[in-house]
Amino acid sequence: MNLKALRSLAGCAAAAGVLCLRFTCKGLNLAYRVRAFQAVVDYLKTLERFSLSNVFLAGxxxxxxxxxxxxxxxxxxxxxxxxxxxxxxxxxxPPGQTHTHVKRSEDLRALSRVPVLFVSGTADQMCERKLLERVVEQMKSPSSVHWVEEANHGLAVKGRAEESVLDEVNSQIIAWIQERV
Structure with missing residues (x-):
């Protein structure tokens, strides 16, 4: 939750008038993470101060x-x-295990009508560009990809300031959200 990239995006979202709730779930088990995410959404639904509308989920x-x-x-x-x-x-x-992309993309391919924005690095060893582009073509939901040139899985780019990358990523995400609200 206190990763610089998450703090930066939350700040940009707030500046754009978008309420952003961020939390960390340290478990590596996907089902556990989904339950934690669901618990947060369920909790927010109980609060009378907020109405959940125009919700964007991100991770x-x-x-x-x-x-x-x-x-x-x-x-x-x-x-x-x-x-x-x-x-x-x-x-x-996982790095070097591109065959697992079929299983890991099942939920993406099963989505319908929910727009998806992918932000990924061209040097991400956990998301081969051609494979992601193939998955995007197979998806029923409208989707787009913003590629950060030479960025790794952590979106770090050798020879480029972290703030510059964060500015690029944040502006893409905020613009994409604003087009949909």
């Missing part, structure tokens, strides 16, 4: 997989429940 790496899984569940129950999904550094496969 980075394994959190992106959890956001997609929950987004699929919520939108299956109520088509208007999720306005969009933001997947930063979606881990389509």
């Amino acid at each position: 980075r790496s394994m959190g992106a997989r959890a956001a997609v899984a929950l987004g699929r569940q919520l939108s299956a129950a109520d088509e208007s429940a999720v306005r969009g999904l933001v997947c930063v550094s979606f881990p389509l496969h």
Whole structure:
């Protein structure tokens, strides 16, 4: 939760008038993460101060997989429940194990009507560019990909300031969200 990239995105979201709730779930188990994400959503629904509308679920790496899984569940129950999904550094496969992309992309391919934005690095060893582009073509949901040139899974780029990369990523995400609200 206190990763610089998450703090930076939350600050940009707030500056754009977008309420952003961020939390960390340290477990590596996907089902556990999805349940944690669901618990947060359920809790927010109980608060009278907030109404959950125009909800965008987002995550980075394994959190992106959890956001997609929950987004699929919520939108299956109520088509208007999720306005969009933001997947930063979606881990389509472990390094060197590109064959696992079929299993890891099941929730993405099963989505319908929920727009998805992927933000990924061209040097991400957990998300081969051609594989992600193939998955995007197979998806029923409208989706787009913003590629950060030479960025790794952590979106770090050799010879480029971290703030510059964060500015690029944040502006893409905020613009994409604003187009959909």
